Amino acid sequence: MSQLTEIVFLVEDDPDGGYTARALGESIFTEADDLKSLKIMVKDAVNCHFENLENRPKIIRLHIVKDEVFAL
Template identity: 75%
Template sequence: MTEIIFLVETDDDGGYVAQALGESIITQADDLETLKKEVKDAVHCHFPDETLRPKIIRLHIVKDEVFAS
């Protein structure tokens, strides 16, 4: 695997939640900079063998907007 993708959504309590697509990895943080560090740490823990670890981490940030018609 050369790349892993995380779906990032805002948390109801504030901050962000990131969940990997196709892997059992989920983490959260109060801001995006901290979330990036948490995601990287989670990937390193999930793939302790460096040869199997994805080289690229992609964050797909989803933002819902609601407005009146």
């Protein structure tokens, strides 16, 4: 199996407050109240998902998406 060097998470505001993070291309999802906590949760989720150190990505990239709505 080839080694994954980077994993990308799509980070969005949660309608109920806080943030959600969903990995692109992997079945990993987590959430937290703030971005600092989210980084810890994402790192923990990646470590749990990739138990084998050889297959674990070396870099986690957070792609933070902010929706902004305004009137014309």
